[in-house]
Amino acid sequence: MLVRNRLFTLLSSSVSLSPSPKQCPFTLSFKVNFSRSIRNPKPGPNPRSHVTTTTASKTTKQSQPMSDTARFVRTVLFLPPGVDPDEVTEDMILPGSNIVAGPYAGHSQIKEAEFVKSSGRAKDCPKDDRPEFAIVGRSNVGKSSLINALVRKKEIALTSKKPGKTQLINHFLVNKSWYIVDLPGYGFAKAPDAARMDWFSFTKGYFLNRETLVGVLLLIDASVPPQKIDLDCANWLGRNNIPMTFVFTKCDKMKVAKGRRPDENIRSFQELIRENYPQHPPWIMTSSVTGLGRDELLLHMSQLRNYWDQ
Ligand SMILES: Nc1nc2c(ncn2[C@@H]2O[C@H](COP(=O)(O)OP(=O)(O)OP(=O)(O)O)[C@@H](O)[C@H]2O)c(=O)[nH]1
Numbered sequence: 001m002l003v004r005n006r007l008f009t010l011l012s013s014s015v016s017l018s019p020s021p022k023q024c025p026f027t028l029s030f031k032v033n034f035s036r037s038i039r040n041p042k043p044g045p046n047p048r049s050h051v052t053t054t055t056a057s058k059t060t061k062q063s064q065p066m067s068d069t070a071r072f073v074r075t076v077l078f079l080p081p082g083v084d085p086d087e088v089t090e091d092m093i094l095p096g097s098n099i100v101a102g103p104y105a106g107h108s109q110i111k112e113a114e115f116v117k118s119s120g121r122a123k124d125c126p127k128d129d130r131p132e133f134a135i136v137g138r139s140n141v142g143k144s145s146l147i148n149a150l151v152r153k154k155e156i157a158l159t160s161k162k163p164g165k166t167q168l169i170n171h172f173l174v175n176k177s178w179y180i181v182d183l184p185g186y187g188f189a190k191a192p193d194a195a196r197m198d199w200f201s202f203t204k205g206y207f208l209n210r211e212t213l214v215g216v217l218l219l220i221d222a223s224v225p226p227q228k229i230d231l232d233c234a235n236w237l238g239r240n241n242i243p244m245t246f247v248f249t250k251c252d253k254m255k256v257a258k259g260r261r262p263d264e265n266i267r268s269f270q271e272l273i274r275e276n277y278p279q280h281p282p283w284i285m286t287s288s289v290t291g292l293g294r295d296e297l298l299l300h301m302s303q304l305r306n307y308w309d310q
């Protein structure tokens with residue numbers, strides 16, 4: 001019940017949207033099925049791997065009535081495999097997120113990270129079987145900065161004040177066992193429409209064919225109000241059943257244009273997402289400047305990875 005109270009406060013205190021959700025041009029026209037919240041888990045010996053997924057429809061408890069709290073928890077929180085919604089307690093929720101830590105959360109520290117290669121096309125990407133996470137978002141949202149913060153190396157991924165720095169698919173090998181992938185940003189403000197569309201044709205092949213993609217971290221700039229292009233991207237990923245985590249960046253920026261603070265922008269974004277997703281995708285607040293959310297995000301990635309690895 002504690003869980004319910006805490007999240008209810010978080011969501012019900014949403015600031016009013018401008019424009020309101022009903023008039024909002026960002027409203028998505030479909031409901032996304034997040035049943036594949038974790039992509040391509042390898043079939044394995046773990047007896048729990050088939051019991052609980054994040055979808056109610058797949059659990060063995062389908063015929064039992066669900067408690068209000070369980071229903072609420074399922075709608076608002078991200079439940080990783082192996083977690084019973086009736087057993088979620090407040091201390092299982094990672095701070096600054098809606099993510100529950102489950103039994104697959106494990107070793108998450110990064111001991112070593114190295115740049116492996118840049119690829120111009122999906123078919124040129126590394127061909128081994130290691131799981132990977134793609135970092136996606138608008139130009140200048142902080143993708144390269146987040147990678148540097150995660151691996152605690154200042155310049156492993158090149159950052160720039162000028163949007164459009166990252167132009168290729170860049171693979172970074174972590175602990176010799178999994179990849180972080182830095183992708184070019186979309187929606188570079190000064191690019192003509194044709195060039196913006198190129199982003200989708202460039203990355204589409206990667207998203208749709210990359211068998212080892214565990215999930216996408218979709219970065220959203222928390223220092224600005226919700227942007228249509230971010231919702232379009234989430235929309236596209238959802239429609240294609242590509243599991244995503246919303247990673248809110250720049251949460252340290254308290255002095256922002258138009259007077260809206262990161263927490264207000266995040267609530268607005270969540271409100272728009274909540275309208276259209278039967279189950280809320282995982283989200284987390286981060287700052288590459290202060291390190292906010294770093295350890296929590298790594299733990300989240302560890303549980304997705306470990307489940308995938310079964
Ligand atoms: N205050 C603040 N600034 C940030 C944060 N993350 C990134 N920045 C700044 O935002 C700018 C863009 O950061 P990048 O990491 O290069 O962004 P990107 O998404 O990789 O950009 P492209 O490669 O051009 O798509 C840089 O000036 C960063 O210093 C953050 O968490 N807080």
Ligand SMILES: [Mg+2]
Pocket residue numbers: 143144145158159160165166182
């Ligand atoms: Mg970059």
